[in-house]
Amino acid sequence: MSVDERERLVEATRALTYAVAVTDLPDEDLAAVSEAVDSLSRALRKQTRKRCVTESVTAVVESRPVVLDRYNPAMIPLEVRFPEDGTAAATVTLNAVHQGPTDSVHGGVSGLLMDNILGILVQSKGLLCVTGTLSLRYRALTPLDRPLELRAEIVDHSGRRVTVTGWIECGGVRTVEATGVFIEVPSR
Numbered sequence: 636m637s638v639d640e641r642e643r644l645v646e647a648t649r650a651l652t653y654a655v656a657v658t659d660l661p662d663e664d665l666a667a668v669s670e671a672v673d674s675l676s677r678a679l680r681k682q683t684r685k686r687c688v689t690e691s692v693t694a695v696v697e698s699r700p701v702v703l704d705r706y707n708p709a710m711i712p713l714e715v716r717f718p719e720d721g722t723a724a725a726t727v728t729l730n731a732v733h734q735g736p737t738d739s740v741h742g743g744v745s746g747l748l749m750d751n752i753l754g755i756l757v758q759s760k761g762l763l764c765v766t767g768t769l770s771l772r773y774r775a776l777t778p779l780d781r782p783l784e785l786r787a788e789i790v791d792h793s794g795r796r797v798t799v800t801g802w803i804e805c806g807g808v809r810t811v812e813a814t815g816v817f818i819e820v821p822s823r
């Protein structure tokens with residue numbers, strides 16, 4: 636499968652996931668849809684790989700912008716820009732697929748977004764790191780269906796520890812603040 640065809644399949648699958656999350660069809664109409672989806676799964680599983688296609692660390696260091704999680708339909712694709720001030724920035728709009736119990740973005744999903752943008756900023760500097768600690772402060776509910784601005788900046792690098800702060804904003808309101816301590820690891 637060419638990379639573009641894989642991306643098209645992933646996009647179609649995300650659209651399907653959204654449709655499943657919000658469909659209001661009556662139960663009697665859902666059985667046929669479930670059968671069709673099962674049949675698609677069987678077709679795809681005729682040939683499988685062990686892990687998802689992911690971005691290489693080299694591509695993360697060399698490409699501008701970087702698109703994260705392009706090929707995993709369960710993840711949130713993030714096009715990360717690297718402004719000249721050394722920060723990382725991204726814009727993303729989430730929908731009902733990522734809703735928490737309060738008609739807003741699920742807190743764990745905000746954590747995922749923060750881990751990704753803070754982590755990608757560190758990797759973009761050529762520092763191979765894993766997340767050691769990620770702290771989140773939820774200041775306000777993060778809305779669904781509206782563009783969210785994500786930002787990250789490195790505030791300290793001492794020894795193997797790289798400390799990064801970041802946040803999510805919507806319409807000028809900061810909803811989440813994050814601090815991550817990333818630990819340099821040897822390349823495998």
Ligand SMILES: CCCCCCCCCC(=O)SCCNC(=O)CCNC(=O)[C@H](O)C(C)(C)COP(=O)(O)OP(=O)(O)OC[C@H]1O[C@@H](n2cnc3c(N)ncnc32)[C@H](O)[C@@H]1OP(=O)(O)O
Pocket residue numbers: 690691692695750751752753754755758764765766767768793794795796816818820
């Ligand atoms: C393709 C690119 C995609 C980029 C975006 C993705 C971003 C997402 C990244 C992740 O989510 S990675 C997955 C989540 N993280 C993990 O699974 C990490 C699991 N933990 C470990 O592997 C080890 O615990 C770790 C490598 C973090 C530390 O083990 P070590 O034995 O190497 O560390 P050591 O105990 O020698 O401590 C080294 C330094 O790190 C500090 N440290 C260790 N663990 C820490 C921790 N958890 N939090 C804060 N600091 C920590 C420790 O205090 C010390 O600081 P100093 O050098 O200043 O003394």
